[in-house]
Each structure stands twice: as C-alpha cells, then as structure tokens.
Amino acid sequence: MTDDSSARIVAGLREWIAQAPPGGRLPSSRSLVAEYGASPVTVQKAMRTLAAQGLIESRPGAGTFVRAVRTARPLDHGWQSAALRSPRSRIPASSATMRGGPGDAIALHAGYPDRELLPQRLLRSALARAARSDAALTRPPAAGLPELQSWFASEVGGSTPVGVTPPAAGDVLVLPGSQSGLSSIFRALVMTGQPLLMESPTYWGAILAAAQAGVQVVPVPSGPEGPDPDELARAFEETGARVFYAQPNFANPTGARWSGAVTHQVLDVIRTYGAFLVEDDWAHDFAIDSDPRPLVALDDTGHVVYLRSLTKSVSPSVRVAAVIARGPAKQRISADLSASSMYVSGLLQAAALDVVTQPGWQTHLRTLRHQLRARRDLLVTSLREHAPQAHITSVPTGGLNLWVGLPDATDLHELVRDCEAAGVLIAPGNEWFPAEPAGPFMRLNYSGPNPGAFPAGAQRIGLALARQV
Numbered sequence: 001m002t003d004d005s006s007a008r009i010v011a012g013l014r015e016w017i018a019q020a021p022p023g024g025r026l027p028s029s030r031s032l033v034a035e036y037g038a039s040p041v042t043v044q045k046a047m048r049t050l051a052a053q054g055l056i057e058s059r060p061g062a063g064t065f066v067r068a069v070r071t072a073r074p075l076d077h078g079w080q081s082a083a084l085r086s087p088r089s090r091i092p093a094s095s096a097t098m099r100g101g102p103g104d105a106i107a108l109h110a111g112y113p114d115r116e117l118l119p120q121r122l123l124r125s126a127l128a129r130a131a132r133s134d135a136a137l138t139r140p141p142a143a144g145l146p147e148l149q150s151w152f153a154s155e156v157g158g159s160t161p162v163g164v165t166p167p168a169a170g171d172v173l174v175l176p177g178s179q180s181g182l183s184s185i186f187r188a189l190v191m192t193g194q195p196l197l198m199e200s201p202t203y204w205g206a207i208l209a210a211a212q213a214g215v216q217v218v219p220v221p222s223g224p225e226g227p228d229p230d231e232l233a234r235a236f237e238e239t240g241a242r243v244f245y246a247q248p249n250f251a252n253p254t255g256a257r258w259s260g261a262v263t264h265q266v267l268d269v270i271r272t273y274g275a276f277l278v279e280d281d282w283a284h285d286f287a288i289d290s291d292p293r294p295l296v297a298l299d300d301t302g303h304v305v306y307l308r309s310l311t312k313s314v315s316p317s318v319r320v321a322a323v324i325a326r327g328p329a330k331q332r333i334s335a336d337l338s339a340s341s342m343y344v345s346g347l348l349q350a351a352a353l354d355v356v357t358q359p360g361w362q363t364h365l366r367t368l369r370h371q372l373r374a375r376r377d378l379l380v381t382s383l384r385e386h387a388p389q390a391h392i393t394s395v396p397t398g399g400l401n402l403w404v405g406l407p408d409a410t411d412l413h414e415l416v417r418d419c420e421a422a423g424v425l426i427a428p429g430n431e432w433f434p435a436e437p438a439g440p441f442m443r444l445n446y447s448g449p450n451p452g453a454f455p456a457g458a459q460r461i462g463l464a465l466a467r468q469v
C-alpha cells in the first residue's frame, strides 16, 4: 500500500461523488480494487479518508453511500469579536520560513536542516532504546533528566576559563524547544510593557515571543562583528532596559559571530547596567570555519541567561533544549515554565541524551561541518555567478543561512512571488527586523534538501531580480 495510490483513489472517487446523487451507492470494494489496480487495504484506506471528510458513509451489510450534502451556510463567528476584544499586543503572523511549498520547489526559505544532515542512525537506535526504557513510562523531574542537565552544563563547562565557576547541573532547565524558552525568559525577566533590547536584525521567533510577552522591543543595530558596545550602552541608558537578547555565535539571519573584543565590551556594558544578556546559542552544533564561543562560559555572576537547542541538530521531531540561568532569575524562569509546559517528555529527553553521548555524535558533527561548508560554498558561488545583483553581506563561519542584501528598489513581496512562480522558495528579510527593515534583504538557507539545485535556484533568483529593474 502506498499513500500515492490511496490518494489517487480518493481523488477519483471525489470526482465520482461530485456527479452522484445524495444517497448514491459507491462501487463495491472489489470493483474499486480492479479499477485502480490497488490492494483492498489501499481501497479501505481511501474509503476511511473520504468518510473522515464527511463525503461518504458506510452502512454495514448494505454498502457505502454518498452522504447527503448539507446546505453550506456561511458560519458567523462575529460574537467572538465582542467576547475577545482587542488583543493585548498584536502577535505577527507565523513566519514565511514555516510555509510549505510544492514538493519539487527549490526550498531555500526554511530554517530546519534536511534529514541527510541529521544523525539518523544514532537517533533511530536512541529512540528504540528509549522506548524500551523506563523513560517511556515515567514522569521526568520538572527541571529535566539529571543526566541531561549535567550534559548541558558540561558543554559550557568545557570552555569555561580558569577562575570562572562553570554552571552546575542544577542551573539547567530542560525545555520543549528553545522557542518556548524565549517566551518564558521574556515573560520572567521583563515586565509587561517594559523595554527589551534586541539586535537588529534578529530571529523572527524572538520578535514573536517578545510580542507575546507584551514587552516593548528596542532594536540595537548589529553587524558581522556584533553590536557597537557604545550604541548598546546608549540604549540601556536611554530606555532603562535590563535585558538584551542576542546571538553572539552564527546569528540567525546574518551568520554574524561577535569578535573577542566585542564580547568582552558587551559583557562590561551588561554588568555596568546591572542587566541580563539572553544568549541564544541556537547554532552551537553548526560550526563551519570557526568554533562557537558561548559568552555564558565567561560569566558566573548570573548576568548571562543561556539558551541551547538540540531541535535542529538532533531532529526537528526531538524538541529538546535547555536554559542555563543562576540565582532568582532561574527561579522565575522555572516558575514560568511550570505554568506553561510543566515538564518535557522523558522519552525525548532520553533519546536526545543518548544521541549526544554516543561516540558517533562527534563523528557526525565533524561530517556535518564538511557538508555545511560544501553547501554554503556552493550557494555562495552560485549566487555570485548567477545573481550578481544580490550582495552577500558576509560569508558566515557557521550556521545555516546566507543573509543577502538586495538592490534598494527591490519590491520584496513581488520578488518572493516571482521566485515562487519560478519554483524557488526564498525568505523575505523583513521578518528579521524588530522595527522597519534597514533595507531589502532575503535569507537563504543552505541546509535544506537537494543542494544540487543551488545553481538552478540562484539562476532563477538572478532572473527574478533582473525583472525588477
């Protein structure tokens, strides 16, 4: 049985049903098996689909019949507007990076790596082991499996210099993906209506989480070396903010990695203003030419609240991440998490821990580095050759994305539509700006499926750009 042949039968029968009178009797299963050359199981599956869609009903012993179509009347949900009133803050629509597209499109828009870049073999055996273990049947501690907490802490401990106390397992809270961590952190550390400083451009999901928390976002411009520490100090001074959200390593979307000097100066500014730095280390496992330098390793005073996710590197289906925080801030975040998600599936935690503690994990990361380098370089070369109007702001030394500047007059909306019509999906850069975009940009992900199509993709983008002039 294949999904394709079942879908074919569904499509065929839907046409048949459209012509049939209500109560009409469908051909027998046997004749459908013969007509479509499919197995009885496949025919049954198609029938179940049509029944679930409300198009047919089966009467035991009598057969399967077309259901009487109820007159379609427009539904009126207007009363809800009165009950709901205006939203506290308007949460932007979900990102273009999350949209699907035709199966044969060249998908450069999405944020998650293709399955060929995942540790598939390690993960499948880890899931099988976890399914056989107690983790499948028991509730894990609210803060996470202790061994997984220790692993997250040890990942930072490895790069903590002498003289700085590394985080302990007890400083770690395991999360169902770092998106929920962002929401909890913003709610816990920034009061509603209070300012939250953010690099600009920055991750659209963080902008979304800030809107959900009802905080006031204050953009701080950031370049390939990170934000200007004086500009950051000015923003703290002017707004009275106490929290700065940033991605010091392989930022999404720009790929920027802060220089050593910027890192130290930003930490000084954070300490001077008695503030928190929320460090989102989403791309820790996607190093290419340089290794990530988590700032949290330099701080034992609780100024840095650190987020690390395994969702993208282990599997998008294993939503496991962690926040490392110390002091009362940790208590506040923990309380928020208890209220919103209570605890993370022990099965997924056990599987994630199994994957990252296998010797094969390090081998996987080494291979991944080469694969990402080859993909990044191919996309860069393809764009330079076929879409010279596109300006790669800087070639990232890690992460999954290229941040591409476009000619000033570019109509982004039209470009995205035009590319899509030509079979290429791109992400418009606007979504990564907390306020007005600084110019037209697009983000291209080089970790998606079918890298062999990058040159063709670049060619079509180049043509779409040429049509803009």
Ligand SMILES: Cc1ncc(COP(=O)(O)O)c(C=O)c1O
Pocket (backbone or CB within 6 Å): 111, 176, 177, 178, 179, 180, 203, 205, 247, 252, 280, 282, 309, 310, 311, 312, 320, 321
């Ligand atoms: C910078 C950044 N932070 C957080 C996340 C969310 O990660 P998760 O999938 O673990 O929720 C993403 C996902 O794209 C991201 O790019």
